[in-house]
Amino acid sequence: MIEVGSQNSHSFHLAGIVPVAGQKLDFNFPWHDCLQPIGKNYLAVERAVLECAYAGCETIWVVCHNDMQPLIKHRLGEYVLDPVFLQRTRFSAEGEQHEIPIYYVPIHPKDRDKRDCLGWSVLYGALTSYWLSKTISKWIVPDRFYAAFPHGVYNPELIQPFRKNISSKSPFYISWNGKSMKDNEYLGFTFDGEDFKKCRKFLRKESTGEFIGYDADRIPIEERWSARFFELDKIFKHVNIEEANVLEVPWYYNISTWDGLCAFLGSKDRKKLDKPYDIGYHKLNSIGTDNEEK
Numbered sequence: 001m002i003e004v005g006s007q008n009s010h011s012f013h014l015a016g017i018v019p020v021a022g023q024k025l026d027f028n029f030p031w032h033d034c035l036q037p038i039g040k041n042y043l044a045v046e047r048a049v050l051e052c053a054y055a056g057c058e059t060i061w062v063v064c065h066n067d068m069q070p071l072i073k074h075r076l077g078e079y080v081l082d083p084v085f086l087q088r089t090r091f092s093a094e095g096e097q098h099e100i101p102i103y104y105v106p107i108h109p110k111d112r113d114k115r116d117c118l119g120w121s122v123l124y125g126a127l128t129s130y131w132l133s134k135t136i137s138k139w140i141v142p143d144r145f146y147a148a149f150p151h152g153v154y155n156p157e158l159i160q161p162f163r164k165n166i167s168s169k170s171p172f173y174i175s176w177n178g179k180s181m182k183d184n185e186y187l188g189f190t191f192d193g194e195d196f197k198k199c200r201k202f203l204r205k206e207s208t209g210e211f212i213g214y215d216a217d218r219i220p221i222e223e224r225w226s227a228r229f230f231e232l233d234k235i236f237k238h239v240n241i242e243e244a245n246v247l248e249v250p251w252y253y254n255i256s257t258w259d260g261l262c263a264f265l266g267s268k269d270r271k272k273l274d275k276p277y278d279i280g281y282h283k284l285n286s287i288g289t290d291n292e293e294k
Helices: 044-055 069-076 083-091 118-136 154-166 194-205 258-264 268-272
Strands: 014-019 037-039 060-063 080-081 097-104 146-148 172-175 187-190 245-248
Touching: 014 044, 014 118, 014 154, 037 044, 044 060, 044 069, 044 080, 044 083, 044 154, 060 118, 069 097, 080 083, 083 154, 097 118, 118 146, 118 194, 154 172, 154 245, 187 194, 258 268
Parallel strands: 014 060, 014 146, 060 097, 172 245
Antiparallel strands: 080 097, 146 187, 172 187
């Protein structure tokens, strides 16, 4: 069970969650839907990872199936540079770079094709982040989680001034025209352990399985494992956003459909979204091996 992280420690661990595993969209391309281009040398999943970096996440967890992980990892690498430290490096001769590690989380086999909607990917990524961090040390247990979606497009650089608000006990979410993830829009937000418990409990209660009870007949095939099709507004309805810090973005596009992607690519806002900096392919140094570049 996820508990609140070490709030008494000197640091605040914000874990970024990028959900990729979910029901297939209507693009029908040979590559995964999160790899749709949204600009020159700029993919949808890269924008989501950069959003986590601008938000101040210490770790980023990409939730994807094993069969799609190699290509995504080949594009994203094993870490991304913190844009704040990168800006200091550009203006300082002795600037330093801060590496934010990227971890790839496969959906558990018992959940695949049963409850692996996009919302469940967020919850499972948070659960994995919590348990792996707790196994290493109680001091690095995440205090809050930040969810960033490849299926929504807005300027991630707008989030940087809110880093202090995001890495706090108070809720934070992004809004557009008064809408948020509770309106089934792919806009970033934070949640904690208590929110996780409420959302998971609701999902388990409302979703169907293969049987109704232990001694009942099987549920019709089309009605089994209904959680696969749960939308964001249904899963995250219990996330606490009272007294939250809110960032109202000037423009936003839902690119979970072909029409939505075309609307963004043909808009004037497309010219406002260039890749902030080249993520590149960065590989972490193996344990016990020298880094020749340093």
